[in-house]
Amino acid sequence: MDAQREGKFQRILDAAIEAFAESGFHHCQVNKIARLAGVADGTIYLYFKSKEDVLIRVFQERMGDFIAGVSRELSQCKTTEARLRTIVKTHFTYMEQNRSVAIVTQLELRQSDPRVRLPINSTVSDYFNLIEGVIQQGIQSGEVPKIDTRVARQMIFGSLDEATTDWVMARSPRTLTSGIEPMLALFEGALQVRKSETK
Amino acid sequence: MDAQREGKFQRILDAAIEAFAESGFHHCQVNKIARLAGVADGTIYLYFKSKEDVLIRVFQERMGDFIAGVSRELSQCKTTEARLRTIVKTHFTYMEQNRSVAIVTQLELRQSDPRVRLPINSTVSDYFNLIEGVIQQGIQSGEVPKIDTRVARQMIFGSLDEATTDWVMARSPRTLTSGIEPMLALFEGALQVRKSETK
Amino acid sequence: MDAQREGKFQRILDAAIEAFAESGFHHCQVNKIARLAGVADGTIYLYFKSKEDVLIRVFQERMGDFIAGVSRELSQCKTTEARLRTIVKTHFTYMEQNRSVAIVTQLELRQSDPRVRLPINSTVSDYFNLIEGVIQQGIQSGEVPKIDTRVARQMIFGSLDEATTDWVMARSPRTLTSGIEPMLALFEGALQVRKSETK
Amino acid sequence: MDAQREGKFQRILDAAIEAFAESGFHHCQVNKIARLAGVADGTIYLYFKSKEDVLIRVFQERMGDFIAGVSRELSQCKTTEARLRTIVKTHFTYMEQNRSVAIVTQLELRQSDPRVRLPINSTVSDYFNLIEGVIQQGIQSGEVPKIDTRVARQMIFGSLDEATTDWVMARSPRTLTSGIEPMLALFEGALQVRKSETK
DNA sequence: TATGAATGAGGCTTCATTCAT
């Protein structure tokens, strides 16, 4: 019964992602989400407070999973280099495999409406913390010189984000993942990562 | 007469920037722009095709000026290092001095609606070309090793963009310009800029 | 089994009275009645045809009891004076002791919707007949001069009704029953009731 | 220009009265009022805050006029008898000539919703004050014995109100004005009005 | 060229009612 409820919740979420990605949040009608999810319009309001709430939850649920995934992978990395690779690789791979999520994330969520912004920001913060954590770890272990953590995070996240937007906009016909290595090289140069001389 | 027309055009543009920055594009009513500009609602439609057109023109006009400015400054730079500094400095300085423009740029313009996207993209492309030009120049002059120009541009623009968003969101209470030097250092590391051994 | 059914019927009725009194018929949701009655939404439809039907039955049941009570009391009165006193006293006392019923009666039942009006009117008519009967009895016994029965009834019922509305609206902080004697005096004056010269 | 605005305001008001009287407030759609008034749906919202606001203003405007009229007439009356006659006569005459207003007044305005109730009550209070004023004047001039003013007002207003409701409900096929004299006789009896022995 | 009153299409949301369990 509760599994059924969870199933319908996920179905609406998936439908919303498709719908938002296709039409954009503002142009997408609730009734389209309902149709895609195979439920009645009113049913959506049994699971979500409002259309805006659907948008927020889409982000929280999907990015929450993504961030948890990155976090899990990171915990198994030994070096800063490996950690950076994990971040770039997971970011690009996830977005490439979830194009609609990427579209919603890169475009629809940049809402200045505070009702949308606030809940989203708090989720994004988790990702920021993850990235900043990697940098700090690098500094502490001596792999990375003492640099401004925030600025470094802005560079890393901004670069990943922009590459994703580029790809979403289909400006570049390339795959997103083909950018992993070149991007990584830039990051390593920027952070002056001392490659594990461990031996 | 034409100067008068131009004046009113600019007044509407400025009003729109304030209005969009304050309420967000979708929540801002045309009537608010008109009030701020000191004209009647209908007058706006003598200068712009639609509300969306106002948004597009805001970007084209203001970013057009900005890009022209950057371009002008760049032409006087001798080294890649100087060119990167020019880009970062001009970007941050401009945004800091035009907070409303920054808000509109960072948030409101991320519209998935193709009618808005397309004209915006073509303006942004000019900026991208500028940045990529700097990188290519660096490669040709040997100041920068042979790297993927697009990825490098994604990193540079993405970083500047994210830092600006961060500042707009007031996540960081710092000034935007205080990030110039640290960001520049990252870029130089990333691009492995050979500092002008020119003597 | 039938007693159980009756019990649940009454519980829904009581819940409806509270709910209607609190939120008003149109703003009160069926689901609120259900919650107050401790049953599921759907259960209400096993006992009532529709939400409107609940309103109608509330009136019929509660006012039916009330009218039966007045009628019973009246049958034991010997004089017109006593009968008028019974009506005023019972009316005010009942309403004062059943504030929620009073609220529903005075406000929520004034529906112009014919589906609600008609069944309610037929119940109210019973009360009107009771009052008109008292007047006619008075005329026949010579206690009251020959007057227009309908108009007299309008005055009596209208006065009681308005006093009750006044009290419900909390316009007057007084108790409702404190108006019994003054109101009675007015009625006796209006009907020129010859006080029982019976000895 | 302002006369034009006033004209449209009145046209919407009149349309609303017809519409509310015909369908009832809750069942009447805004679009019906618009059609009857010969304006677009949206135009109504240039003159009124909401559908509820239309209802409130209907009452305030029409009853305001009515009360002003009664007040004017009363000021020319010399005796309590004449004043009571003025009240009864004006009340019944007005309602009979404005059946739709009467329907709205008697049925649709009995809303328990406080947003509607409050503004209405304050208008009704003016009428109450008028009636109570007449009674007090009567007491002071010695035409009426010392009685409870509030209760007397409840009787007078309640009776008029109930007679009007009766007529609106078409329970009585008679005209409303035919009730003037009998009702007046009741009031004079109730208040024990000493007929002007003035000569 | 400028106005701003008027337009009217369009959409989110509510909630009485149903029905599979």
Added chain:
DNA sequence: TATGAATGAAGCCTCATTCAT
């Protein structure tokens, strides 16, 4: 008989745009 999740029709209101002046 009882449940309560699901339904989906229906309506108030907003606001970009027009057009008579």
